Amino acid sequence: MGNRSSLARDCLIALVAFLVLAALPYIFPSRGFTDFVVRLAAFGIFATSLNLLVGYSGMESFGHGLYFGLGCYSFALIMQNFAVPIPVAFLLTIALSVAVALVVGAICVNLSEIYFAFLTLAFQMLLHSLIIAWTPITGGDQGLTGGIPRPPFLGVRLDDYYHLYLFSAGLLILCLLAMYHIVQSPFGYTLRMIRDNASRAPFLGISVFRVRLMAYIIAGAFGAIGGMIMSLFVSGAFPDFAYWTVSGEGIFMIMLGGITAFLGPVVGAAIFLLLNDMVTKLTTHYGIVLGAVILLFALGLRKGLLDFIVDHWRDRQQSALAAEGRTASSPPSAKPVSAGE
Amino acid sequence: MDLSALGNCVISASCVITQTTSGLIIGLLLFMVAAGVSLIFGVLKVVNFAHGSFYMLGAYFAYTAYQVTGNYAVAVLAGGLGVAIFGLLFERLLISRVYGSPVLMQILVCYGVILILDDVVKLVWGPDFLSFGMPSTFQSLPILFAGGVIPVFYLFLIVMTLVIAVLLGLLITKTRYGKIIRASAVNPTMVSALGINTGVVFASVFVLGGLLAGLAGGLAAPVRSLTAGMGLSVVIESFIVTVIGGMGSVAGALVGSLLIGLVRSFGSIGFPLFTEGLMFLMMVVVLVLKPSGLFGKEGR
Numbered sequence: 001m002g003n004r005s006s007l008a009r010d011c012l013i014a015l016v017a018f019l020v021l022a023a024l025p026y027i028f029p030s031r032g033f034t035d036f037v038v039r040l041a042a043f044g045i046f047a048t049s050l051n052l053l054v055g056y057s058g059m060e061s062f063g064h065g066l067y068f069g070l071g072c073y074s075f076a077l078i079m080q081n082f083a084v085p086i087p088v089a090f091l092l093t094i095a096l097s098v099a100v101a102l103v104v105g106a107i108c109v110n111l112s113e114i115y116f117a118f119l120t121l122a123f124q125m126l127l128h129s130l131i132i133a134w135t136p137i138t139g140g141d142q143g144l145t146g147g148i149p150r151p152p153f154l155g156v157r158l159d160d161y162y163h164l165y166l167f168s169a170g171l172l173i174l175c176l177l178a179m180y181h182i183v184q185s186p187f188g189y190t191l192r193m194i195r196d197n198a199s200r201a202p203f204l205g206i207s208v209f210r211v212r213l214m215a216y217i218i219a220g221a222f223g224a225i226g227g228m229i230m231s232l233f234v235s236g237a238f239p240d241f242a243y244w245t246v247s248g249e250g251i252f253m254i255m256l257g258g259i260t261a262f263l264g265p266v267v268g269a270a271i272f273l274l275l276n277d278m279v280t281k282l283t284t285h286y287g288i289v290l291g292a293v294i295l296l297f298a299l300g301l302r303k304g305l306l307d308f309i310v311d312h313w314r315d316r317q318q319s320a321l322a323a324e325g326r327t328a329s330s331p332p333s334a335k336p337v338s339a340g341e
Numbered sequence: 342m343d344l345s346a347l348g349n350c351v352i353s354a355s356c357v358i359t360q361t362t363s364g365l366i367i368g369l370l371l372f373m374v375a376a377g378v379s380l381i382f383g384v385l386k387v388v389n390f391a392h393g394s395f396y397m398l399g400a401y402f403a404y405t406a407y408q409v410t411g412n413y414a415v416a417v418l419a420g421g422l423g424v425a426i427f428g429l430l431f432e433r434l435l436i437s438r439v440y441g442s443p444v445l446m447q448i449l450v451c452y453g454v455i456l457i458l459d460d461v462v463k464l465v466w467g468p469d470f471l472s473f474g475m476p477s478t479f480q481s482l483p484i485l486f487a488g489g490v491i492p493v494f495y496l497f498l499i500v501m502t503l504v505i506a507v508l509l510g511l512l513i514t515k516t517r518y519g520k521i522i523r524a525s526a527v528n529p530t531m532v533s534a535l536g537i538n539t540g541v542v543f544a545s546v547f548v549l550g551g552l553l554a555g556l557a558g559g560l561a562a563p564v565r566s567l568t569a570g571m572g573l574s575v576v577i578e579s580f581i582v583t584v585i586g587g588m589g590s591v592a593g594a595l596v597g598s599l600l601i602g603l604v605r606s607f608g609s610i611g612f613p614l615f616t617e618g619l620m621f622l623m624m625v626v627v628l629v630l631k632p633s634g635l636f637g638k639e640g641r
Contacts (some may be wrong), residue, residue: 030452042568054445060444060445060448062390063447086488107625107628111628113443113444114382114386114388114444115584117444117448118388118390118580118584119584120583121390121577121623122580122621122624123575125573125577125617126617126618126621129617130614130617130618133613133614134614166538171521244573245456248448248449248456250453251449251452252449252452253446255445255449272427278614285460286458286460287456287459287460287463288457288460288461288464290453290456291452291453291455291456291457291460292453292457293453293456294449294450294452294456295435295450295452295453295454295457297449298446298449298450298453299435299438299439299450302446315634339411
């Protein structure tokens with residue numbers, strides 16, 4: 001799985017994907033398209049990092065927006081207040097989110113699923129209320145305005161929208177590659193084992209607490225990267241990015257796209273953003289329409305787009321095997337959590 | 342942080358009385374929401390993230406009833422009964438379909454409902470803050486007690502919520518219905534094997550939770566400003582309460598709510614920026630020292 005040739009193959013795929021993305025603005029030379037991809041990068045990384053918890057670790061966080069908001073504010077504040085290069089602000093923000101995730105995770109990760117969901121939500125709302133209350137630093141409910149200085153680094157000028165596009169697309173692909181390798185590593189398989197049978201893992205000498213905490217920290221760090229892209233996109237930070245709805249949106253994205261396929265959350269983020277833009281264009285009653293779509297989805301479909309495709313593909317494979325007269329044993333790939341078994 | 346202000350308050354009887362009264366009111370109103378969250382979780386093992394929206398609806402229903410009738414008692418009852426009916430519909434039409442589903446599905450359903458309700462409230466009652474106004478019955482001079490000022494309405498709120506708390510306690514511990522609820526919390530399959538329709542029991546718990554939250558919304562309306570989204574902070578605080586008090590324990594919800602109420606009212610003097618942080622700190626301390634909560638029996 002994680003051997004050298006597959007790493008080389010994945011890097012090649014990533015490189016091709018990046019080149020394709022880099023060429024696309026020449027085919028679709030509209031600002032709307034590049035803006036969409038930048039937002040998709042922010043939410044795609046965010047949703048995939050949430051799926052590290054929900055899909056791979058069975059930790060159903062309802063407060064992952066904490067890291068999105070934290071990344072957004074921390075990055076914007078560092079850039080506004082200290083004259084540091086952008087990569088330094090990036091690393092500092094990741095370090096801060098790791099520290100926060102370490103504390104929050106240490107308190108939350110061993111709780112049962114409902115407690116975990118609620119406590120993560122509660123910590124997110126703690127950040128939100130701090131942002132609202134601490135007006136001199138964060139700008140309160142007006143948000144951090146005044147723009148973010150963007151000193152060029154390594155030839156990258158983020159005040160240029162094509163550079164920002166390339167930068168975001170590159171980060172999206174790099175983060176996806178990194179997360180893909182994490183879930184394909186022995187650590188990733190340990191996560192799945194704990195998800196499927198948390199009481200068995202200790203017998204194999206695994207510290208469930210430590211592995212879950214690690215996953216929580218990794219997810220938090222990637223979530224913050226999503227927030228940083230968002231902060232660059234809007235040139236500031238707003239309390240809405242730390243509000244609980246971001247967590248709800250993240251969950252809806254991964255459910256829309258499918259939690260069984262690695263790229264499901266990114267597909268879900270794309271569907272969600274398209275849906276979002278459509279709804280805001282058509283109606284002012286955003287909440288009613290979006291809420292209705294969510295209810296239809298949760299009570300009706302119950303599976304994401306890629307879940308349907310994966311299941312369909314698996315069924316066909318099985319029937320092909322059966323047609324050959326062999327006993328088809330079900331493939332031991334990731335079991336959908338949404339199946340509710 | 343302003344510790345000297347807190348110190349000055351604690352040594353002055355008038356300040357202590359004023360802050361204690363407002364803390365009691367915050368706590369007792371919170372109790373009515375938290376008790377519902379705790380009961381629903383205890384019996385159904387579902388966390389109703391939308392319970393804060395029940396509270397919000399109660400306040401808005403009461404607002405409209407008060408505008409129409411001008412009678413505060415009718416307004417509070419309208420809030421309670423309206424939300425009880427809403428709770429029944431919510432349980433039957435939506436949440437009963439995801440019993441036994443992963444928590445994620447339940448969260449998603451609640452998320453959708455909260456989004457819809459917040460928008461519906463904006464649509465029907467307008468996007469601005471609404472002020473209920475003090476009912477004329479309570480527009481009398483506040484009572485002076487040891488130098489502290491206590492508005493008459495505050496006394497009324499404290500008495501009303503305490504009566505409701507006692508009635509709820511009696512309902513759960515002394516009646517046949519309470520016995521069924523407690524049994525369903527432990528083993529619903531066994532309860533249904535004994536010939537009790539657990540579907541009805543489940544729905545009734547939502548009705549009870551809705552009634553409590555709606556009454557709380559109606560009672561709180563004169564002292565709060567009404568706005569879409571007012572429910573979320575309440576539902577988060579009620580969860581902190583249930584963590585501190587212990588899931589499924591009504592007595593625990595009462596103690597937890599009062600603690601939170603007092604922390605909020607005194608904390609707002611000493612640590613205005615960190616009041617929320619203080620509540621979290623209390624919750625974390627309880628989680629670390631006694632994970633099942635102060636009155637909880639089982640583990641997490």
